[in-house]
Structure formats: C-alpha cells, structure tokens
Amino acid sequence: MDLFWGVLYLLLFPGFLFLLFFGLLFEWVDRKVYARLQNRVGPPIFQPFADLIKLLGKEDIIPGNVDRALFQYTPLIAFAAVMTPIFNIPLWSARALFPLQGDLLLALYLLSIPTLALFVIGWSSVSLYPLVGGFRAATMLFGFEVPFILTCLSGGVVAGSWSISDVTTYMARHPAVMLLLLPGFVIALLALEAKLERSPFDIPHAETEIVGGTLTEYSGKKLAVMRLVDDIGMVVGSSLIAAIFLGGFLFLDKSLIWSGTDFTPFINFMLYIAKSLFIVLLLALVRTLFARLRIDQMLDFSWKYLATGGLLQLFIAVVYAGALHG
Amino acid sequence: MSLLQWARIKSPWICHFNTGGCNACDIELVAALTPRFDVERFGILLKGSPRHADILVVTGPVTLQTEARLRRVYDQMAEPRFVMVVGVCGCSGSVYHGCYSVKGGIDRVIPVDVYVGGCPPRPSEIIDGVVQILNKIARGDQAADSTAA
Numbered sequence: 001m002d003l004f005w006g007v008l009y010l011l012l013f014p015g016f017l018f019l020l021f022f023g024l025l026f027e028w029v030d031r032k033v034y035a036r037l038q039n040r041v042g043p044p045i046f047q048p049f050a051d052l053i054k055l056l057g058k059e060d061i062i063p064g065n066v067d068r069a070l071f072q073y074t075p076l077i078a079f080a081a082v083m084t085p086i087f088n089i090p091l092w093s094a095r096a097l098f099p100l101q102g103d104l105l106l107a108l109y110l111l112s113i114p115t116l117a118l119f120v121i122g123w124s125s126v127s128l129y130p131l132v133g134g135f136r137a138a139t140m141l142f143g144f145e146v147p148f149i150l151t152c153l154s155g156g157v158v159a160g161s162w163s164i165s166d167v168t169t170y171m172a173r174h175p176a177v178m179l180l181l182l183p184g185f186v187i188a189l190l191a192l193e194a195k196l197e198r199s200p201f202d203i204p205h206a207e208t209e210i211v212g213g214t215l216t217e218y219s220g221k222k223l224a225v226m227r228l229v230d231d232i233g234m235v236v237g238s239s240l241i242a243a244i245f246l247g248g249f250l251f252l253d254k255s256l257i258w259s260g261t262d263f264t265p266f267i268n269f270m271l272y273i274a275k276s277l278f279i280v281l282l283l284a285l286v287r288t289l290f291a292r293l294r295i296d297q298m299l300d301f302s303w304k305y306l307a308t309g310g311l312l313q314l315f316i317a318v319v320y321a322g323a324l325h326g
Numbered sequence: 327m328s329l330l331q332w333a334r335i336k337s338p339w340i341c342h343f344n345t346g347g348c349n350a351c352d353i354e355l356v357a358a359l360t361p362r363f364d365v366e367r368f369g370i371l372l373k374g375s376p377r378h379a380d381i382l383v384v385t386g387p388v389t390l391q392t393e394a395r396l397r398r399v400y401d402q403m404a405e406p407r408f409v410m411v412v413g414v415c416g417c418s419g420s421v422y423h424g425c426y427s428v429k430g431g432i433d434r435v436i437p438v439d440v441y442v443g444g445c446p447p448r449p450s451e452i453i454d455g456v457v458q459i460l461n462k463i464a465r466g467d468q469a470a471d472s473t474a475a
C-alpha cells in the first residue's frame with residue numbers, strides 16, 4: 001500500500017502531472033502578464049500546452065558531431081533534478097510530504113543542477129553559440145547562487161533548522177519574523193530571476209547576440225523537456241521562496257478554525273497557490289521593467305549588492321537567533 | 327483534426343533569414359512582431375535558432391553568396407517545416423532578375439509554401455501569409471518540402 005501511495009505521489013499529485021500542468025499554467029500567467037504590461041492582448045491559456053505538444057511531435061535532430069550521450073540524457077537529468085525538491089516543500093500543511101533533516105540544502109543543490117546542465121549541454125553541442133551560452137550560464141552561476149543560498153539559509157538560521165518544513169512551521173508561529181526577512185525575500189526573488197535566466201539576466205540565451213543560446217542545437221522533444229525544466233523551475237523556485245519567506249501568517253493553524261469538518265489542508269493549498277502566483281507576478285514584473293544586462297554588469301550587481309545584502313541578511317538572522325536561543 | 331495538427335496550428339514559431347534584400351521587408355516583418363499587431367495572440371513567436379522554428383521567413387533575392395547558407399539554414403530546421411517568402415524579390419528576383427550576382431527567387435534553392443508579394447508587404451499581409459500556411463496544415467496538406475523531394 002505504501003508503494004501504491006508512493007507511486008501516486010510521484011506521478012500524480014505533487015509529482016510529475018501536477019508540476020507539468022502547474023508549470024505550463026505558470027508559463028501562461030507569466031507570458032500573459034508580460035503581454036498586458038506591454039499593452040498587448042497576450043497568448044490564450046492553452047498556448048504553453050500547444051507549444052509543448054507541437055514540440056513533442058516535431059523531428060528530433062541530433063547533429064552529427066555532438067557528444068551523443070551527454071546531448072541526449074542531460075535534459076532528463078535536469079528534469080528529474082528540478083522536480084525533486086517539491087517533495088520537501090510544505091504545500092498543504094506545515095509538514096512536507098517527505099521532510100528530511102537538511103532538505104533546505106538539498107533543495108538548493110538540486111535547483112542549481114539545471115544551470116550546470118545548461119553548461120554541459122553547451123559543451124556537448126560542439127557548436128559555437130551553445131558553447132558561449134554555456135560559459136555565460138556557468139559564469140552567472142557564481143553571481144546569483146551565493147546570494148540565493150545566503151538568503152535562504154538565513155531563514156534556516158532564524159528557525160534553527162535546515163528543514164524547510166521546520167522553517168515554515170516557525171514562520172507560521174512567529175509571523176513578525178517575516179518582516180525581518182523582507183530584504184532577503186527581495187534578494188532571493190532577484191536571484192531566482194537570474195537562476196531562471198529571465199530578463200534582465202537572460203544573458204545565456206540572448207537572442208540578438210548568440211542565436212538561441214545554450215539550446216541552439218536542440219529541437220523537438222529535447223527542446224520541449226528543456227522548456228519544461230524552465231517552467232517547473234519557476235514553480236519549484238517560487239514554492240521554495242514562498243515556504244521560506246512567506247510561510248508566516250498565511251498558513252492557517254489547524255486549531256484556529258472549525259474543529260468539525262477539516263478543510264485546512266485545502267485552504268492551505270489554495271494559500272500556497274496564491275503565494276506562488278504572487279511571486280510569479282513579481283517575477284514577470286521584473287522581466288518587463290528591465291532590459292538585458294551585460295554579463296559583467298550582472299556580476300558587478302550581484303556581487304556588490306545582492307551578495308552584500310545576503311550577508312547582511314544572514315547577519316541579522318544570526319543576531320536574532322542568538323538573542324532568542326542563546 | 328488531430329491533437330498534433332491543432333497544436334501545430336496554434337503554435338507557429340518563425341525564424342527570419344535575409345538572403346540579400348534591401349531591408350525594407352525585414353523592417354516590415356519586425357513591425358509585424360511589435361505590440362501593435364501582437365502576433366503572440368496566435369502563438370507566433372520569433373525564434374533565433376532555425377532548429378526551434380516551424381516556419382522559415384525569407385526576404386530578398388538569393389545572391390550567390392547566400393545560396394549555400396540558405397540551403398544550410400533550411401537543412402537545419404526540424405520537420406515539418408514550412409517556408410514563407412516575404413517580398414517580391416524573394417518571389418521572383420524582381421528587378422534583380424538576371425543580375426550577375428543573383429541566382430533568382432527563393433524557390434530556385436529551397437521549396438516554398440507561401441509567397442507574399444509587395445515591395446515591401448504590409449505587416450497585415452505578412453500575418454495573412456502565416457495564416458495561409460496554417461490553413462494548409464488544417465487542410466492536412468504536406469509541406470512543399472516533402473512534395474519536392
């Protein structure tokens with residue numbers, strides 16, 4: 001019976017199918033908001049589904065001189081890595097489906113694998129544009145990963161645990177701490193924007209400079225998988241930020257409402273969707289407002305301001321935790 | 327209509343290639359992609375890489391310099407692929423027909439599905455050209471590509 005539920009979790013609800021639909025929905029929300037902010041009508045709601053089905057039905061070209069094994073299987077590894085953290089993120093109660101001690105670090109590691117996959121893809125494509133794109137992706141990794149990890153860990157420091165579920169539980173009990181982590185929220189949001197390689201940080205696939213960037217040589221199914229990696233990265237990344245920084249009073253405590261019929265998991269799940277949608281809206285807003293930076297400007301910005309701000313946030317968190325526990 | 331056919335109609339991604347035209351058609355094509363016309367409503371996206379695109383939009387007469395490159399860009403596209411010619415130069419060579427450095431229209435090099443005339447055509451006519459290709463998919467016709475081969 002455990003096996004049955006395990007497969008169900010993996011394939012249906014918080015796993016593959018849910019992430020697929022939610023990721024495509026988020027892509028549509030993002031594109032629609034982007035279009036509305038540019039005074040356009042924007043794509044219809046089924047647009048990402050049509051794109052996916054079309055790409056799955058197209059010819060899948062493997063260029064002659066690529067490294068076949070890396071070229072073919074790297075997208076699948078990135079796909080698996082980006083889906084896994086959803087099981088460690090609390091979605092409908094303050095406890096995740098499979099909480100681990102230290103799953104905050106695990107989620108951060110897994111979420112950086114797609115960027116490394118982009119580098120491997122650029123390397124294995126044996127073509128100039130993907131190679132340039134891959135190097136840019138790897139260079140950017142050093143810029144955004146440090147502030148992202150620093151700010152996410154400061155949530156863990158405040159709660160005194162490396163488990164995402166514990167952080168969310170702590171935030172639900174102490175809503176005021178959310179204000180303390182507000183600078184961290186902004187920094188993590190910008191770092192997520194860079195992680196997902198969206199404007200102003202879309203340097204690795206800058207269309208006007210390096211054609212299609214890292215994915216230039218990809219077509220058909222592999223391109224569809226890599227697009228899904230981006231979409232699901234948006235879902236998982238925004239869920240992670242929602243769990244750490246917005247976990248606070250938005251999560252209902254079970255004892256607060258009706259004791260008879262228990263709708264709390266459902267309401268909490270709706271709140272989770274609202275929170276992650278809010279983060280996607282902010283991401284789309286940033287994408288619309290700013291034009292693309294050069295790679296040196298991006299590194300300057302992230303080391304001077306984001307990393308410094310992340311350190312400051314960590315310092316605040318340590319002082320708070322020391323004053324509280326020590 | 328099958329699901330795949332529906333998806334192909336709803337998501338035509340284009341890739342743009344200039345074979346040596348005067349840039350007027352390119353400017354009109356870029357104008358067609360501006361928020362004023364908002365072609366993303368129909369799922370049309372401009373893609374940089376020919377491997378991602380479904381429709382190759384070609385402007386200008388084929389010069390001897392670009393002939394091999396045009397063939398190469400076309401060969402890099404994944405099937406099913408369609409070719410749309412924008413501007414009268416690409417349709418027939420126009421005033422450059424018979425010039426010492428010009429091969430002629432696009433269909434001298436690669437199979438063409440839709441011709442959009444004009445010097446240059448208006449953005450609405452370019453969008454209409456894409457709609458012609460979509461009608462072709464809806465009717466279940468093969469791309470010019472497969473019939474020529």
